[in-house]
Amino acid sequence: MLFDITEDLFFGEGRELFYLSGTNGVGKTSFLEKILLPTLQRHKLPYLYLGQDMHIQLYTIKASLAITGQKIFALNENQILELWIRQGDNATVFILDEFDKYYPDYRLIFDSSKTFIQTYFLVTHNDIKLSEVFPDHFSLYKILFDLIESDAHNKRVRLTKEKIW
Amino acid sequence: MAIAPTDSVLQEFDECFLILDFNHLFIASTLHEEMWLLQTRDDRDLIAKIIQDAEEFHIYGVQEDREIDTYSGGEQAILGCLLIIALIKGKQVYNIHILLYNVLGSISSANRTILLQKFPTLWLHNQIKLYTNEGSFLKEISFPYEDNEG
Amino acid sequence: MTGILCFFGLFVFGPFYDHLLGQGGVFLFVFLWSSIRFSFSATFSLLKFALPFVISLSVFGFLFHLARLLGREDWLYDTLIKCLIFPSSLIFLKTILSYITYLDILQLPFSMKFRIDLVTIKSAFQKGSRALERFSWYLIPILI
Numbered sequence: 001m002l003f004d005i006t007e008d009l010f011f012g013e014g015r016e017l018f019y020l021s022g023t024n025g026v027g028k029t030s031f032l033e034k035i036l037l038p039t040l041q042r043h044k045l046p047y048l049y050l051g052q053d054m055h056i057q058l059y060t061i062k063a064s065l066a067i068t069g070q071k072i073f074a075l076n077e078n079q080i081l082e083l084w085i086r087q088g089d090n091a092t093v094f095i096l097d098e099f100d101k102y103y104p105d106y107r108l109i110f111d112s113s114k115t116f117i118q119t120y121f122l123v124t125h126n127d128i129k130l131s132e133v134f135p136d137h138f139s140l141y142k143i144l145f146d147l148i149e150s151d152a153h154n155k156r157v158r159l160t161k162e163k164i165w
Numbered sequence: 166m167a168i169a170p171t172d173s174v175l176q177e178f179d180e181c182f183l184i185l186d187f188n189h190l191f192i193a194s195t196l197h198e199e200m201w202l203l204q205t206r207d208d209r210d211l212i213a214k215i216i217q218d219a220e221e222f223h224i225y226g227v228q229e230d231r232e233i234d235t236y237s238g239g240e241q242a243i244l245g246c247l248l249i250i251a252l253i254k255g256k257q258v259y260n261i262h263i264l265l266y267n268v269l270g271s272i273s274s275a276n277r278t279i280l281l282q283k284f285p286t287l288w289l290h291n292q293i294k295l296y297t298n299e300g301s302f303l304k305e306i307s308f309p310y311e312d313n314e315g
Numbered sequence: 316m317t318g319i320l321c322f323f324g325l326f327v328f329g330p331f332y333d334h335l336l337g338q339g340g341v342f343l344f345v346f347l348w349s350s351i352r353f354s355f356s357a358t359f360s361l362l363k364f365a366l367p368f369v370i371s372l373s374v375f376g377f378l379f380h381l382a383r384l385l386g387r388e389d390w391l392y393d394t395l396i397k398c399l400i401f402p403s404s405l406i407f408l409k410t411i412l413s414y415i416t417y418l419d420i421l422q423l424p425f426s427m428k429f430r431i432d433l434v435t436i437k438s439a440f441q442k443g444s445r446a447l448e449r450f451s452w453y454l455i456p457i458l459i
Contacts, residue, residue, distance in 0.1 A: 022273070023222075023223060023239075023273045023275060023276060024222065024223075024224070024237055024238075024239030024240050024242075024243065024271075024272060024273055024276055025223070025224060025236070025237045025239060025240045027237075029237065029238065030237075033452075049453075051449075051453070052238050052271070053188065053238075053449055055188045056188075056446055056449045056450065056453070057449075057453050059450065060450055060453040060454050061453075063454070064454075098238075098270060098271055100270060101187070101267045101270030101271055102267065102270075102300070103300055104299055104300050105300075125239075125270060125271065125272060125273045125274060125277070126270065126274075127274075147223065150223070150225050150226075151225065151226065153226065189442075192417075192434070192438045193417050193438070194441060197418075198416055198417040198418060201417060201418050201421060202417055202421075202434065234445070
């Protein structure tokens with residue numbers, strides 16, 4: 001997978017939401033896990049990440065809450081998620097990969113995190129009516145993943161950033 | 166379109182549900198092995214059909230012996246659906262309910278439209294009913310399908 | 316199956332157990348083989364998995380050597396052999412089992428129930444390995 005990044009994808013100027021868009025197989029999750037997350041780790045920027053395989057991640061979320069002494073036995077999944085988010089209040093970046101596949105309502109995420117998260121990265125294939133659930137005072141950018149070349153072994157994808165509002 | 170809790174719907178349809186779950190799409194690690202486990206042996210026509218259909222979704226390089234983990238999540242979901250469609254047609258399966266669990270949410274809206282356009286003939290000729298989930302509730306997909314979410 | 320029997324029959328329980336150079340050669344061979352079959356990083360991860368056991372072996376071997384347990388003075392040498400055999404065996408088994416496909420299992424001359432059980436075990440191990448990698452991936456930020 002080769003990414004052609006046409007302009008700087010710098011973030012951290014104010015409160016921003018980046019919406020990663022593109023068809024299947026263009027490398028959105030690869031971009032998150034191979035480029036964005038290592039960059040955040042290298043710069044020691046705390047983050048919250050809800051991956052595509054949340055059914056596995058829920059086990060580690062429960063483990064992390066148990067390690068910190070939280071009693072989670074009586075909690076349902078929504079409550080566990082909310083608790084995990086609120087516990088991560090030192091994070092400034094929140095990355096969500098197809099979260100709406102499991103929980104159609106993003107309000108759970110935004111309501112729990114908007115007081116401390118400065119930047120959201122969102123991958124979704126659905127029109128989530130951002131204007132209805134979006135936290136106030138955030139700028140919205142779209143990062144479009146465009147497949148330029150593809151053969152059996154390699155893909156070349158162009159990333160362009162566009163400000164929506 | 167009725168929306169109902171998953172458990173109650175599954176209970177009603179008992180063993181007649183074919184579930185494609187995004188989190189557990191394949192048992193085997195290649196398409197070739199998966200087809201053997203589904204007792205289609207070396208059906209070259211079937212695999213050729215899947216490879217051809219995959220190109221409609223801009224999924225290139227599909228090979229029967231390629232590791233399934235090398236496809237993206239959305240690509241795997243599409244291939245799983247194409248496999249089901251090909252098998253239902255090939256094995257003359259009738260009167261079952263297909264549940265796409267967390268599958269449609271991992272497919273882009275354009276690919277979703279292409280994919281769901283492949284089901285009406287099954288719905289018509291094989292009396293297949295198609296469901297998807299919204300969170301933990303199930304919703305039947307009726308045809309003609311209109312994508313309100315993309 | 317022949318490969319597995321040869322490996323264990325010759326190098327683990329057989330005549331070449333005591334050959335340090337031979338065990339070193341076997342280790343290098345399986346390491347290279349696994350790196351080609353999977354990748355260097357996957358093979359290295361497997362070695363990291365074996366590391367706690369190797370360290371435990373080394374510590375006990377050293378202590379036994381100091382104590383001259385059972386009057387033996389070859390504890391260090393024997394420990395070194397074991398420290399090579401354990402990871403070699405682990406890498407060898409993982410690599411050779413990866414060549415066994417579901418088709419091979421389905422063609423075995425056993426009852427269908429037994430073949431289904433074998434398919435289930437293979438699938439569970441494959442899914443389990445993948446799930447373990449993802450668990451580790453998600454746990455890294457928590458444990459740092």
